[in-house]
Amino acid sequence: MYDAYDGLIFDMDGTILDTEPTHRKAWHLVLAQYGMTFDETAIIGLNGSPTWHIAQVIIASQQSDLDPYRLAEEKTALLKTMLFESVQPLPLIEVVKAYKGRRPMAVGTGSEHSMAVGLLQHLGLLNHFDAIVGADDVKRHKPEPDTFLRCAELMGVPPARCVVFEDADFGIQAARAAGMDAVDVRLL
Known part of the structure; x- marks a missing residue:
């Protein structure tokens, strides 16, 4: 898909x-x-x-x-x-599982880096991602594009070749500002 x-x-x-x-x-x-x-x-x-x-x-x-x-x-x-x-995974985790090993994947979150790593590790999902970018990894936060641009950089993928999955208006704005397509998961 x-x-x-x-x-x-x-x-x-x-x-x-x-x-x-x-x-x-x-x-x-x-x-x-x-x-x-x-x-x-x-x-x-x-x-x-x-x-x-x-x-x-x-x-x-x-x-x-x-x-x-x-x-x-x-x-x-x-x-x-x-x-x-x-904490429990949401249904979108099935997309993560389906693309593990098939495409580089990253988490770009407004949470602290250590919190993201801890939660993903706790649920056995950390190894699904090639990069984690938290609020403390960037100077400018969503709706600015920095979080997602850093994810693309760490994955080695041009921003225009990335898609972002988001549930918040600030995140959708950030994805668009980064030149990426966005999937509003609230509409799935």
């Missing part, structure tokens, strides 16, 4: 791994410590953004003076304790 492409790039959270509900639960628990809440719809709209950026948006909406980087660290630490117990 995707044989026309020389490289396949997958977002991780909400695309190949069902992590979104656990991410939201971790936000609720961390923010409750500060008497704060968040608008789930607004947070879903930020999917694909680095955790510190989401923390910035939440803090601004609450008119708080918390440090977004510290809040992001707290959320990530809590998430790590929860995610390994609950």
Whole structure:
């Protein structure tokens, strides 16, 4: 089905791994410590953004003076304790399995590199990918193209010969900005 492409790039959270509900639960628990809440719809709209950026948006909406980087660290630490117990692959993982060894594949995620590696290793999927690019591997994040351009570079595939699988508007924009075709998995 995707044989026309020389490289396949997958977002991780909400695309190949069902992590979104656990991410939201971790936000609720961390923010409750500060008497704060968040608008789930607004947070879903930020999917694909680095955790510190989401923390910035939440803090601004609450008119708080918390440090977004510290809040992001707290959320990530809590998430790590929860995610390994609950994470499951999503149906798109079948595409990953079908193309293993047939095409170079990469994960381009807004999560930290170590989190992506840990989750994929935990599920026995790490060896399916030739490259992992996390939020801490690039300076500019989705909707900027840097994450996906770095994936293409690490796979040794020209960007125009890659297809990106995404579940977030920022990711679709990033893929297009990188000159790549994009598959919106929300429409599959």
